[in-house]
Amino acid sequence: xxxxxxxxxxxxxxxxxxxxxxxxxxxxxxxxxxxxxxxxxxxxxxxxxxxxxxxxxxxxxxxxxxxxxxxxxxxxxxxxxxxxxxxxxxxxxxxxxxxxxxxxxxxxxxxxxxxxxxxxxxxxxxxxxxxxxxxxxxxxxxxxxxxxxxxxxxxxxxxxxxxxxxxxxxxxxxxxxxxxxxxxxxxxxxxxxxxxxxxxxxxxxxxxxxxxxxxxxxxxxxxxxxxxxxxxxxxxxxxxxxxxxxxxxxxxxxxxxxxxxxxxxxxxxxxxxxxxxxxxxxxxxxxxxxxxxxxxxxxxxxxxxxxxxxxxxxxxxxxxxxxxxxxxxxxxxxxxxxxxxxxxxxxxxxxxxxx
Amino acid sequence: xxxxxxxxxxxxxxxxxxxxxxxxxxxxxxxxxxxxxxxxxxxxxxxxxxxxxxxxxxxxxxxxxxxxxxxxxxxxxxxxxxxxxxxxxxxxxxxxxxxxxxxxxxxxxxxxxxxxxxxxxxxxxxxxxxxxxxxxxxxxxxxxxxxxxxxxxxxxxxxxxxxxxxxxxxxxxxxxxxxxxxxxxxxxxxxxxxxxxxxxxxxxxxxxxxxxxxxxxxxxxxxxxxxxxxxxxxxxxxxxxxxxxxxxxxxxxxxxxxxxxxxxx
Numbered sequence: 001x002x003x004x005x006x007x008x009x010x011x012x013x014x015x016x017x018x019x020x021x022x023x024x025x026x027x028x029x030x031x032x033x034x035x036x037x038x039x040x041x042x043x044x045x046x047x048x049x050x051x052x053x054x055x056x057x058x059x060x061x062x063x064x065x066x067x068x069x070x071x072x073x074x075x076x077x078x079x080x081x082x083x084x085x086x087x088x089x090x091x092x093x094x095x096x097x098x099x100x101x102x103x104x105x106x107x108x109x110x111x112x113x114x115x116x117x118x119x120x121x122x123x124x125x126x127x128x129x130x131x132x133x134x135x136x137x138x139x140x141x142x143x144x145x146x147x148x149x150x151x152x153x154x155x156x157x158x159x160x161x162x163x164x165x166x167x168x169x170x171x172x173x174x175x176x177x178x179x180x181x182x183x184x185x186x187x188x189x190x191x192x193x194x195x196x197x198x199x200x201x202x203x204x205x206x207x208x209x210x211x212x213x214x215x216x217x218x219x220x221x222x223x224x225x226x227x228x229x230x231x232x233x234x235x236x237x238x239x240x241x242x243x244x245x246x247x248x249x250x251x252x253x254x255x256x257x258x259x260x261x262x263x264x265x266x267x268x269x270x271x272x273x274x275x276x277x278x279x280x281x282x283x284x285x286x287x288x289x290x291x292x293x294x295x296x297x298x299x300x301x302x303x304x305x306x307x308x309x310x311x312x313x314x315x316x317x318x319x320x321x322x323x324x325x326x327x328x329x330x331x332x333x334x335x336x337x338x339x340x341x342x343x344x345x346x347x348x349x350x351x352x353x354x355x
Numbered sequence: 356x357x358x359x360x361x362x363x364x365x366x367x368x369x370x371x372x373x374x375x376x377x378x379x380x381x382x383x384x385x386x387x388x389x390x391x392x393x394x395x396x397x398x399x400x401x402x403x404x405x406x407x408x409x410x411x412x413x414x415x416x417x418x419x420x421x422x423x424x425x426x427x428x429x430x431x432x433x434x435x436x437x438x439x440x441x442x443x444x445x446x447x448x449x450x451x452x453x454x455x456x457x458x459x460x461x462x463x464x465x466x467x468x469x470x471x472x473x474x475x476x477x478x479x480x481x482x483x484x485x486x487x488x489x490x491x492x493x494x495x496x497x498x499x500x501x502x503x504x505x506x507x508x509x510x511x512x513x514x515x516x517x518x519x520x521x522x523x524x525x526x527x528x529x530x531x532x533x534x535x536x537x538x539x540x541x542x543x544x545x546x547x548x549x550x551x552x553x554x555x556x557x558x559x560x561x562x563x564x565x566x567x568x569x570x571x572x573x574x575x576x577x578x579x580x581x582x583x584x585x586x587x588x589x590x591x592x593x594x595x596x597x598x599x600x601x602x603x604x605x606x607x608x609x610x611x612x613x614x615x616x617x618x619x620x
Contacts, residue, residue, distance in 0.1 A: 080527075086527040086528065094543075106528035157528060
C-alpha cells in the first residue's frame with residue numbers, strides 16, 4: 001500500500017463450510033481500491049463482513065481507528081452503527097419510497113429532521129444530475145438512474161468507508177460506459193475510503209487506483225493496473241488481460257515448463273519464473289519455420305473463435321496457447337480444428353519475471 | 356388421444372364429471388338461499404331492530420378482533436419469519452392449532468383460562484373486577500382466538516416472500532431493527548398484512564362455536580349474526596334466510612374486493 005495511514009485496516013477471515021476466506025485489506029482516505037476476482041472467490045463475503053452483515057470468524061476490521069469486528073476480543077459493531085455505506089449490486093432501492101426519500105432515509109436515521117434530510121437528499125440528487133427525478137419511484141427509474149440514486153443514498157450518510165458490489169453489473173453495455181465515467185468522478189470526489197467489488201477487470205482498472213485480486217478466498221496479486229496487466233501471476237488474471245501465461249524454472253534466458261518444454265526469453269532469471277506473451281505474438285506456419293531466434297513447437301488446433309476483427313486459435317501441444325491470426329491468414333493456412341501446425345514466438349515478444 | 360382444433364387434449368370425463376358435481380355442490384346451496392329469499396318483505400325484515408343489532412355487533416366485534424390480531428399477530432409473524440429461536444417450529448405449529456381445532460373446543464379452552472374460575476380469568480376478576488365470559492369483550496376474545504392464525508400465517512408468508520436484503524440495506528443506512536421494521540418491512544409486506552386482515556376479519560365475522568361457548572347468546576350483547584341465524588332457524592325460517600343473505604352479501608363483497616389484489620393465483 002502506498003498510504004501510510006489507512007482508514008480501513010482489515011484482516012478478513014470467514015469460514016463458510018469448506019470455503020475459507022482470508023485476506024488483508026487496507027484502504028486510505030480518498031483511495032479507491034478494487035477487489036477483483038472470479039465468481040465464488042469470496043468478494044461479496046468480504047464486502048458483507050465489512051458492512052457488518054456477516055460476522056468474521058477471525059481477524060479484525062478497523063475503520064478510522066475504531067474496531068468494528070474482532071472475534072478474538074468478542075467485539076462486533078452492528079451494521080447500523082458502522083460508518084459504512086453500501087451500493088448493492090441490484091441497488092435495493094426501497095420500492096415504496098421516492099428517489100428523494102430513498103436518499104433521505106440514511107440522514108433521517110442518523111438524526112436529521114425530515115426537512116434537513118430531504119434538503120440533503122435533494123442536494124445529493126442534484127449533484128448526481130437527478131434533480132428532476134426526485135419524486136419518481138425506483139421502478140420508474142432506468143438502470144443508470146437507479147445506480148446513481150443508490151450511490152447518492154450510500155454517500156448521503158458520509159460514510160468513512162464506501163462499498164460498491166458489482167456497481168455496473170446490472171447495466172447494459174451502452175449505459176455502462178457513461179455510468180462508469182460518472183462513477184469514476186463521484187468516487188474520486190469521495191473523501192472517505194472506497195472499496196469496489198467486481199469480477200470485471202475493466203471496471204476495476206478504470207475505477208480504482210489499486211487492485212487486489214483474490215481467488216479461492218486468498219489474495220493472489222495486488223498492485224496498480226499497469227503492473228498487474230504487465231505481469232499477471234495467475235491464469236485468471238492472464239485470461240482477464242488477454243495474455244498467455246506459463247510458470248516454469250528459469251536458468252538464464254531459458255524457462256523450462258513442467259512438461260519439459262523450454263521457452264527462450266530475453267530476461268535472465270534463476271528459479272521459479274513466469275513467462276507471458278500476447279496471443280498476437282504467436283505466428284502459425286504449415287512447415288517448421290527457421291530464421292531469427294524463436295520458440296517454435298508443433299501444436300494441434302483445439303478451437304477457433306472470433307476475437308474482435310481476428311480469429312483466436314486455441315492450441316494444444318507442449319503448452320496450451322491462444323494465438324490471434326487475421327481471417328486472411330487463417331484462410332491461407334486452411335486452419336481447421338484437429339489440424340497439426342507449427343507455432344512460433346520470438347523471444348523478444350515474451351516477458352519473463354520471477355514467480 | 357383425441358384433441359380439439361387447438362391441439363389440446365380433450366378433458367377426461369372421469370375428471371370433468373366429479374368437477375362439475377363438486378362445483379354444483381358448492382354453488383347450489385347459495386342459489387337455494389337466493390331462491391328462497393322473501394324479496395318482497397326483505398327491506399322491512401332488514402330494518403328490524405334485532406337484525407340491525409346483531410349486524411352492528413358482528414361488524415364491531417369482528418373489526419376489534421381483527422385489530423387485536425394485527426397488534427399481536429404481525430409481531431408474532433415477524434418473530435416466526437425473521438428470527439431463529441429454539442422451538443420456533445413448535446411455536447409455529449402451536450400458533451396454527453386454532454385453525455384445525457373445532458371452534459367449540461376453543462370456546463371450552465377459553466372458558467378454562469379466561470372464565471371466572473379460569474387461570475387468568477379469576478385473577479382478572481379478583482384484581483380488576485374484569486369479567487370476560489358472556490360479555491361483548493368475550494365475543495371479541497373468542498373471535499380473535501379463532502381468527503388470528505389466518506393473519507399470522509398470511510403475514511408470515513408475506514414476510515418470507517419479501518426480500519430481506521432490503522432490511523440489510525436499511526441497516527447499512529443506520530436503521531435500527533425497529534425502524535427497519537416500521538419504515539421498510541411493514542410497507543413492503545403491507546399487501547400481505549391487508550390480505551391477512553381481511554381473511555381474519557371474515558373468519559371472525561362468521562365465528563360461531565367458540566363465541567356461543569365462551570360468550571353465550573345474549574341479544575344486543577353477545578348475539579352476533581351467525582348466532583342470530585342459528586336462533587332464528589328455530590323460530591322464524593324467513594328471518595334466518597334474511598340474516599344468512601346479509602352474511603353472504605358481506606362475504607362475497609370481501610371476496611370481490613380481494614380478488615384483483617391478493618387472491619388471484
